[in-house]
Amino acid sequence: MYTKEIEITLSQLAKELLGHLQQKESKIAIDKTMDDLSRVIIYNDWRYYVQSEPVLSDYEYDQLYAWLKKLELEHPDLVNPDSPTQRVAQGLTKAFPTVQHLVPMLSLENSYNADDLNDWDRKARELSGLADIEYCIEPKFDGASISLIYEDDRLVRGATRGDGVSGEDITANIRQIRSIPLTAKFASHGIHSIEIRGEVLINKNTFKAFNEQRATENLPPLANPRNAASGSLRMVDPREVAKRGLEAFLYHMSYHTMEDGKAEPKEIQTHSNTLDLLSSLGFRTPSKEKKVVKGIQAVIDYCLKFEQERDNLPYEIDGMVIKVNDYALQDRLGMTTHHPRWAMAYKFKARQATSKLRNVEFQVGRTGSVTPVAKIDPVPIGGVTVGSISLFNEDVIKEKDLKIGDTVLVERAGDVIPYIVKSMPDLRDGTETDIVFPTNCPVCHDPLFKPEGESVWRCININCEAQVVERMIHFVSKDAMDIRSLGESNVRKFYGLQIIPDIPGIYTIDYTKIETLEGFGKKSLTNLQTAIEQSKTQPLHRLIFGLGIRYVGETTAKTLANAVHHLLDLREWTEEQLLELEDIGPKVVGSIRQFFSNADNIHMLQRLEELGVNFKSTKSDHHTSGNLEGQTFLFTGTLNKLKRSDAEAMVEQQGGKILSGVSSKLNYLVVGDDAGSKLEKAKKINTVRILSEDDFINLIQ
Numbered sequence: 001m002y003t004k005e006i007e008i009t010l011s012q013l014a015k016e017l018l019g020h021l022q023q024k025e026s027k028i029a030i031d032k033t034m035d036d037l038s039r040v041i042i043y044n045d046w047r048y049y050v051q052s053e054p055v056l057s058d059y060e061y062d063q064l065y066a067w068l069k070k071l072e073l074e075h076p077d078l079v080n081p082d083s084p085t086q087r088v089a090q091g092l093t094k095a096f097p098t099v100q101h102l103v104p105m106l107s108l109e110n111s112y113n114a115d116d117l118n119d120w121d122r123k124a125r126e127l128s129g130l131a132d133i134e135y136c137i138e139p140k141f142d143g144a145s146i147s148l149i150y151e152d153d154r155l156v157r158g159a160t161r162g163d164g165v166s167g168e169d170i171t172a173n174i175r176q177i178r179s180i181p182l183t184a185k186f187a188s189h190g191i192h193s194i195e196i197r198g199e200v201l202i203n204k205n206t207f208k209a210f211n212e213q214r215a216t217e218n219l220p221p222l223a224n225p226r227n228a229a230s231g232s233l234r235m236v237d238p239r240e241v242a243k244r245g246l247e248a249f250l251y252h253m254s255y256h257t258m259e260d261g262k263a264e265p266k267e268i269q270t271h272s273n274t275l276d277l278l279s280s281l282g283f284r285t286p287s288k289e290k291k292v293v294k295g296i297q298a299v300i301d302y303c304l305k306f307e308q309e310r311d312n313l314p315y316e317i318d319g320m321v322i323k324v325n326d327y328a329l330q331d332r333l334g335m336t337t338h339h340p341r342w343a344m345a346y347k348f349k350a351r352q353a354t355s356k357l358r359n360v361e362f363q364v365g366r367t368g369s370v371t372p373v374a375k376i377d378p379v380p381i382g383g384v385t386v387g388s389i390s391l392f393n394e395d396v397i398k399e400k401d402l403k404i405g406d407t408v409l410v411e412r413a414g415d416v417i418p419y420i421v422k423s424m425p426d427l428r429d430g431t432e433t434d435i436v437f438p439t440n441c442p443v444c445h446d447p448l449f450k451p452e453g454e455s456v457w458r459c460i461n462i463n464c465e466a467q468v469v470e471r472m473i474h475f476v477s478k479d480a481m482d483i484r485s486l487g488e489s490n491v492r493k494f495y496g497l498q499i500i501p502d503i504p505g506i507y508t509i510d511y512t513k514i515e516t517l518e519g520f521g522k523k524s525l526t527n528l529q530t531a532i533e534q535s536k537t538q539p540l541h542r543l544i545f546g547l548g549i550r551y552v553g554e555t556t557a558k559t560l561a562n563a564v565h566h567l568l569d570l571r572e573w574t575e576e577q578l579l580e581l582e583d584i585g586p587k588v589v590g591s592i593r594q595f596f597s598n599a600d601n602i603h604m605l606q607r608l609e610e611l612g613v614n615f616k617s618t619k620s621d622h623h624t625s626g627n628l629e630g631q632t633f634l635f636t637g638t639l640n641k642l643k644r645s646d647a648e649a650m651v652e653q654q655g656g657k658i659l660s661g662v663s664s665k666l667n668y669l670v671v672g673d674d675a676g677s678k679l680e681k682a683k684k685i686n687t688v689r690i691l692s693e694d695d696f697i698n699l700i701q
Ligand code: IVH
Pocket: 105, 106, 107, 108, 138, 139, 140, 141, 142, 144, 145, 161, 197, 198, 199, 251, 252, 321, 340, 343, 345
């Protein structure tokens, strides 16, 4: 894609452009600047989204992007349709027209064990008359499949798989996926038009964060990253798609025409060549994960080995795909109406199982939400026994048509919480019964309410014991005040024994009462006391998060802690002031204002402060992401002005990372006196920037 020389030139160009910005220089040619900015941004998109190795900080990147947007606004006649800013479409896509695939998108045949693979290999050897077949093995991505068409080097269409023959035209949404290049130099390989296939994914962390956000809004989580990816691809507003952080791997070339109408590009005789070619043109492919082997035993070994890695990958895979590597041999083997004979999916151990739905219990959460929880006959799924599954709300029960006694399909994907995929109404024998949602709180028996437009029933008795306990459990939890010795079971126990009646009660425990309890030795008592004492100095954002204000997740808690000097300042904050904060909308503002205008809450907070809990904003409340976000550093030799540990802390404070050795992943090597082999090694890698201690101090300031 980029030679080392071009990479260096583009990195230097980025620095020059940033330099211009700093000096507010205006005497440079507009069209050239726009072109330079485009090239630098496209290169950095590739480094970030395809290579996962950014070379600019987020801050630098954002500055360049904003500059290009500004110039485009001022000079609309100079806007290039392939400019990186042009991914973001305006307006809504009202319908996704149906489009024909150039070549039908077939499925793959599945195999589950070594015997299946041996059978397949034997047939392929018989058909081909070869003693040993060369295979290319790659991950089977668990996402939504897509097909892309490029003509004259430009992306002209993106479609879903649909029924395999035709899919939906989702070009506007596909353009939001930053790892998919809008242009690619196919012509330099003689290719005029090409259809390529791949998979759109959401990585596990993005998915988790997305569901956490949904949880603060009381929305049921999306079931798994696959559903999240395919749902995202069909959203009507491409700007929303852009926010979903979708990624794409391309793994198949289904059709192409050559510029001269005849010749095939010499370099693509095999599937593995195709992956390398696509990588070299800027696509993300399984080029690093793929393995080319001879004979089926090596295939089996690699599949088994890769299965061990499954949970370490940042995205979901549900197996491996094995492809006959040589295209000429693929043609000889041909296909059935369903699948090619030259490819086979090897499916990993299922993460789905069926079980019987025996009962539904109703749990009251800290905000009074009543959650139905399905109790099923325990089944092992992906190494964990699942017996309890949240059903989130009444609508989910209706949508999935669940009845007590039903056979249900249960899925647990990776570290994702288990969920019920569907019921199986065909297997009913008439003994199944409806799930009756309670009209009164199962704990305090007050009537339940469902606010208009919401799907969650709530107990609005703020003193409902279930809520009080759940609020305390949340307050002491790991991401809130992190009082480790006071986990969920102890909170329940101490509340039941009236040792801790409410949140401030945590700081006035009568330890003599605990001493007499079974299982509490001197040591565990001291540990508990120390943990509670230490929690008083937790940074403010943890306290805010721990209060469990509706819609206030960890990120909002940080924003608030960052904005105030003292927690109780929030009593005086107006709606307008709150709305000015980053990513805080009217719903969150309403909830914050409601919390801080409630006299009981203020009284509770005042008690906490009197008991010594920190209410003031400190340094660690301020966002750690800074100018060095995504940048990597390593220090070598003796520093004169700074202590090494302080210098490292400064890097981390601004969002950078410290690496342990010199590699191509390293962005900056900071060199003190008597630097040794690290400096020599770094000099050989063109992309590592070498800084003196003074350079470093300048950079960090
Ligand atoms: S090749 C004609 N390679 O699996 C063969 N498919 O179960 C084209 N999939 O519809 C497919 N990872 O969506 C291929 N590395 C990979 C894949 C892959 C995931 C999906 C694809 C296909 C489905 C078949």
